[in-house]
Amino acid sequence: MTLTAAVKTAEYTVALAGNPNAGKTSIFNALTGTHQHVGNWPGKTVERKEGLYRRGEALVKVVDLPGTYSLTAYSEEERIARDFLVRERPQAVVAVVDACNLERNLYLVLQLLELDAQVVLALNMSDLAAARGLQIDTEALSASLGGIPVVATVAAQGEGIEALQEAVHRVATGQERKPAFRLNYSADLETEISHLQTLIQADPALREGYPTRWLAMKLLEREFDLHERIRATPGGARLLAEAEAALERLTQRHPEGVDLAIAEHRYKFIHEVVERVVDRSEVGRSPSDHVDALLTNPWIGIPLFLGVMYLVFGLVVDVSEPFLTWIDATLTGPVSGWVSALLVALHAPAWIHELASKGLIAGVGAVLAFIPVLATLYLFIGALEDSGYMARAAFVMDRMMSVIGLHGKAFVPMVLGFGCSVPAIYATRTLEHPRDRLLTALLVPLMSCSARLPVYVVITLAFFPGHARALIWSLYALGIVMAIFMGLVFSRLLFSGQSRPVFLIELPPYRLPSPRNLWLGTWMRIRAFLRQAGTMILGASLAVWLLTSLPWGVGRLEQSYFGRASAALAPVFEPAGFGTWEASGALVTGFVAKEMVISTMAQIYVGETLHGPSQHPPVNVAQDLQEIAVNLLQASAEAGRRLLEMLTPGIALFPAQAPATDSALLRALREAFTPSAALAFVVFVLLYVPCVATLAAMRHEFGTRWALFAAVYQTGLAWIVAVAVHHGARLVGLG
Amino acid sequence: MSDSVKSFPLSDARTGQTVELISLTFNGPTALRLAELGLVPHTEVQVLRARPGQPMLLSVRESRLALDRRLARKVLVQAVTGPLPAEPRAGRGGWMRRLRRRRRRGRTRG
Structure with a gap:
């Protein structure tokens, strides 16, 4: 069976979401091995990776979403990730989180939870975090986020992958209860959110298409690219007008912008969670900074880069x-x-x-x-x-x-x-x-x-x-x-x-x-x-x-x-x-x-x-194969010699x-x-x-x-x- | 935001200084992006590198961000540690200026 055909018969779909550099690719590779396919998202210049793995009898499809910091439609990548989650409703979403950088990474996790996604949190690079003296209480972290499964992984070494597959399986097959997570915002925001929510509830097209609380919030966050889709529904025009009025009321109390107030509130919550679950008493200074001091100096960095x-x-x-x-x-x-x-x-x-x-x-x-x-x-x-x-x-x-x-x-x-x-x-x-x-x-x-x-x-x-x-x-x-x-x-x-x-x-x-x-x-x-x-x-x-x-x-x-x-x-x-x-x-x-x-x-x-x-001598397959092999060895040796030569000075940009x-x-x-x-x-x-x-x-x-x-x-x-x-x-x- | 705190644009902060973010003086998608990367009010920001003609290098919530100076100008902060920007720029003006300053100092002394 070809990969594409197999993908169609997959039992459930799991999406991978995460910040750039959180190790999403490692997790994807550890899950799927060579059973993967690289292409582009339809009509986009963003790479789309898809793969398969087998867990017991079940064939599982994995979609690697573009690496993003959030799910706001700031960039094309974020729009793709958001639309996939809203439209395809994957049975599970693995949020890949860099354990060394929990605070910033949790922002996306929070947004996934607000989108009503079935999140499994992969606490990746947990070995590096431990090495730096960061101790993360996974149970407390899970409890703070409405009880979502939290699995510590070291994807580059394949550690924790089985536990991750198990957690995904339980979530996707409904054995794990849906996390009851809800972040409450300030009273004035909550009033407007629930007001908009009632309007959304009244419109079947919107109610079916989106999680209602999420959509209400997106309207307040001024996610304009959703507006067209909303306007197309029967109650859409009214909803948009109401949202505009709500925004006007809120802006008086949040002059910095409602979207910024929401982001600030999320980070306030995350900060409290991190304070609670991470013991940073033994953290040393990151050695990266010393290297950066050199590499970002133009007098050293530019020649080195050249x-x-x-x-x-x-x-x-x-x-x-x-x-x-x-x-x-x-x-x-x-x-x-x-x-x-x-x-x-x-x-x-x-x-x-x-x-x-x-x-x-x-x-x-x-x-x-x-x-x-x-x-x-x-x-x-x-x-x-x-x-x-x-x-x-x-x-x-x-x-x-x-x-x-x-x-x-x-x-x-x-x-x-x-x-x-x-x-x-x-x-x-x-x-x-x-x-x-x-x-x-x-x-x-x-x-x-x-x-x-x-x-x-x-x-x-x-x-x-x-x-x-x-x-x-x-x-x-x-x-x-x-x-x-x-x-x-x-x-x-x-x-x-x-x-x-x-x-x-x-x-x-x-x-x-x-x-x-x-x-x-x-x-x-x-x-x-x-x-x-x-x-x-x-x-x-x-x-x-x-x-x-x-x-x-x-x-x-x-x-x-x-x-x-x-x-x-x-x-x-x-x-x-x-x-x-x-x-x-x-x-x-x-x-x-x-x-x-x-x-x-x-x-x-x-x-x-x-x-x-071409005039060819009589064919002798064995001899030919031998010749091909010998030539390949010679080519490798020549490449090795050139590699060495490259590393030793002597510049010849043009062939002699x-x-x-x-x-x-x-x-x-x-x-x-x-x-x-x-x-x-x-x-x-x-x-x-x-x-x-x-x-x-x-x-x-x-x-x-x-x-x-x-x-x-x-x-x-x-x-x-x-x-x-x-x-x-x-x-x-x-x- | 009160006027009693001494606020200044992040672009004026110096290498090694720790500042606290007061507010973003603009909004729109780029402001939201900054906020989503963790630059929200009350956040502590360490300035790892501030060199004219280069983006600024910051430490924010354990991550390292490189930020355009044009943007840093629109981020209002207050000092937590390190010298205030109003003081003379010691050691950060490049070796030419330092040399000139040393010479000048020598002359006044003599």
Whole structure:
């Protein structure tokens, strides 16, 4: 049975709620193991995790709600969590609470209880609390909160998970009585709440849809996004008018705002509970503060962070490369051999051979090539995140990033963009606000990724051999300048309604990341990538293969549909100086992968074959497998060597030598382009539509509309800048 | 809120100072968010780091919060411990200013 099918037959649903950094992911992993699925909430850019576990006969579905500090609709995450709890009414809600930070964490628990949720409290990281000298009386805590089950857990070690499942089971199956919890507010508030409650009671649509006391309170807390739904019900308009009147009366006595008065009252209650149940007589000062004193100092924190980013960048690009080579060698070598041997044995027609070797295997290779990169990225970003370091990095980088309207954390995806835009776009997940996430993702492709470098190298070597290095640096700089410019434009125009959210984050205590959580998170996200983005990349590379081979039996590339389409496109590039079918053809294949720009040019200008017709020796599966294994070992050793090299100083941002290019291509290019057109061409390659993998990642994260928007704006920007560069270069006397 | 207490904006508090929150001088979603993170009246706040041009680093109810200065300006507090903001800024003006002050002091003495 597949996971999705099993989820439908689950006996009951349990939701996980909790503050960010309370260890919700650990609890989720401890409960479900590998029986989980990572996706997005429908129509949202917020990650949704779902999983399953078995308890005795019962199959239990677990939904991991986004980590939130409260259930007010302040952020998208909170709205999602609240709506899920109100609409789906899960049979149990596990409130994951950081035992070291009880007071702040209990605020959310209180809101869950006020929402009438069937709460089980998981007192997580109880070992750390004990180590710090905090003694928590779980029974007293349970009693203070209306008798909800309280289970001490150490999720990273799997401690207390069974007891938690047991408690959840009892609550979900109704063996445990519903907690009788009610927090009483000041008399004037209570009067208005009960007044509104009677109105809600009178309206069946509202009575059925929401817990009445909760809805009454939400009206007083000015939760505007509920208003529309309320207005749609028969008694809705009257209720809203009454609520408005009640608010007016209350505001006279609570000038600071009724919502703030309610929050204050909740914290007053929580403070009393914590005083009662926590013995803090032996608490020492948190060692985190001493480390923070160093890391948040800009003179230490910023260089350190740049160093860390240099390391991550190097790891993502360099260390994953041997594995990339291995995947490539395995696919083009043994696997192609097996496939063609199989096809020969089956007497398959020639076009199937072509499709398999040039379309399918190449396409699969293009998808698999991202796995080593993404795996290293997720592992390291995960480690930075889980250890608590990322929040400190955001703290020191905030001032710099705020210039272009971005959050301090956005620095990480931007730097990763120099390696590859795909992992960089996935790295935007670390940002909290959807606005920041989208804005960052739109700017990331302007960072020149490593696949564009070969194009710069070949063109600059052909036309400006003496200034190649300086020119390549200028192209990187141009990308950054464009990102700053577009950042300013987008935050003014696109997100003008939403100003940069004020910088307000929690610096979680430093913790050792759990390898199990890192590994599971990495594996689940890679699976999601293969399923969602992988199909789109494969499709695009098949489409290009099809276009280059049709009409069937076409001799020269120029006469294929691909050549004709490129010719039709060529006039568009006339103003930039490179309006030939050859140039536009190279750009079209560059859309599939930027690496392909040069190989297409070689094929077109010099007549080299794009993927050489592969002649395979007779198949020997055992020998092949052995070879694959040996190569994998060698790749791992090479990755290890590079890792060591990374940790020792010695900076080489660019590969030492240019990719091997024959002078034939350089000569052909010099004939085909004028210097000013060549310059415009590289600028266009720098800025134009991100490759299909990047678009697939954007679509996966932000939906089709934003992926299309990214493609259109970037191509437009690239065209304008390329035209400007072409004419500018001619003005200063470049041919 | 009485006028007898010496209140000042949180942004004027200094590193190492402990203050008590009096009120938020604004409302709306951001004010509510601050309150939900534990910044409600009568809460003790420790200022772990207050450096110009950086967010402020606070200790609130066992958690560490980084807070934009623009926001801190709208949070009214009163001193519990530590020097009052009206006193000269000893040791917190950066090494340049400290050096200059030392020189000036030397000159008056001589």
